[in-house]
Amino acid sequence: MNLERDLRRAADIISDADSVTIVSHIDADGISTEAILAQALSREGIPLESVFVRQLEPMAMRHIPDDDSLKLFADLGAGQQALLESRGLSAEDVLILDHHVSQPCTTAYPMINCLDHGITRMSAAGLAYLVAKTLDPTNIDLAKLAVIGNVGDMMARENCGLVGPAREIVQDGVEYGNIIVQSRDLNCYGLSTRPVHICLGYCDEPYIDGISNNTNGALRFLERLGVELKNPRGGWLVWEELPFGDRRRIVSALTQHLIAHGQDTGRLLAETYIFPDEPERTPLRNASEYATLLNACGRWAKPGVGSSICRGMRGEAYREAEYMLGHHRSVIRDLLHYILDTGVTELSHLQYIHTGDRFPDTIVGIGAGMALSKLNWRKPIMVLSAMVDDPDLTKVSMRTNEWALSRGIDLQQALVEASASVGGAGGGHRIAAGAFIPRETEEEFVDDVNRVLKRQFAAAGQDDR
């Protein structure tokens, strides 16, 4: 398959449409994808409407207008083509831009899927950007949004930076002037907003003895280095504000500290993406914090606020988003503590916990991902949660890591198979997947998933846990 030809075809389908309905996902990747497409289409003078859905499932289809507009499914759709077909959508009505695993169906919907082109480290925002750039090469100002979406979907995680086509998009932003690449920067969350010792204290990959999960320890470590951590007014400096020399000194001391403790230094540094056109000391200033801000908007049911911010709106929208970010962080913190304090139930190849109706089903996957590295990281983790708006259904979120992937684990396949056998539906990626299942099948389902995971480990001949 030829990506350039597919991009041209997608751009032509869009240009030929009288009007477009963009249907996208509520997370950072979905919101930035929508913002890229909406701006590119507006610039072409194409009338459009946007619909955000939590998941493309039968209930969500109600929100998609029954009109003549082109339905542009972005960051979703690949895994739900049978649903589109069952709703009577024809190949002429639809365009799919996605990076999720496809589900076969008889209608040949026009689709660009990163996976079909062997691209596994670029998400929907990257694809949306490439379509936007095909529509009009001057759309390169939108590269920044593509980088936010890619980082938000963890595409930079494995290689401590974006790679392949997603990295080429970074270069467009650098050329346009709204992205600065910091190579070999600290691989921590909060470089633009958190005081340095807090930033380090929250960093647990790599786990740094005496510093990770220990902000006082981190502060003492920094004080011993004699680095100036406060501004002249007595306020804490953030990492991004430290002089280059101080940053180098800290990085080199951390490296020595890790080596002295026999720990791997491989993940200490990462490439980070700074946005010089955004105000300093705000979450808009770098890709990972911007992505979390968008996730906060989406997961708390205001994806439109996130989209407005992506289009440059500030003022009230930004204040609202900042408030949601604070809330998002504190609920995720509570969720993480709940999982760790309550403890998971371990089966032979799976660990799971049911959080009942304590946390919204839209964030449990984030908690699962964050808890995994603090638990038995060799066993994929599952979080089950009650769907408040549908008591007959249970939401399932699973996360694993590269270690398990290299040993044959495929969560998307496991959840699609196990959920189908109990009358539910699931999808996602090998490393992160989710499903909805009938509530009364929970026990059977958990056992089923454990059985599938056991089979996957065994099939790869890699069951060396």
Ligand code: C5P
């Ligand atoms: O739709 P969905 O793509 O939203 O899933 C996004 C989730 O999947 C995020 O939580 C992200 O952490 C996870 N993910 C991942 N690695 C990938 C792809 C997705 O961790 N390669």
Ligand code: C5P
């Ligand atoms: O859904 P996914 O697994 O990607 O969730 C990870 C999300 O949690 C990311 O958007 C990330 O920015 C956010 N996060 C956070 N606070 C942290 C670490 C991650 O809000 N300390």
Ligand code: C5P
């Ligand atoms: O909701 P969660 O963050 O756990 O979702 C992880 C991945 O699984 C996402 O890519 C999401 O789109 C996908 N998913 C799915 N079908 C579901 C639930 C989640 O494809 N019913």
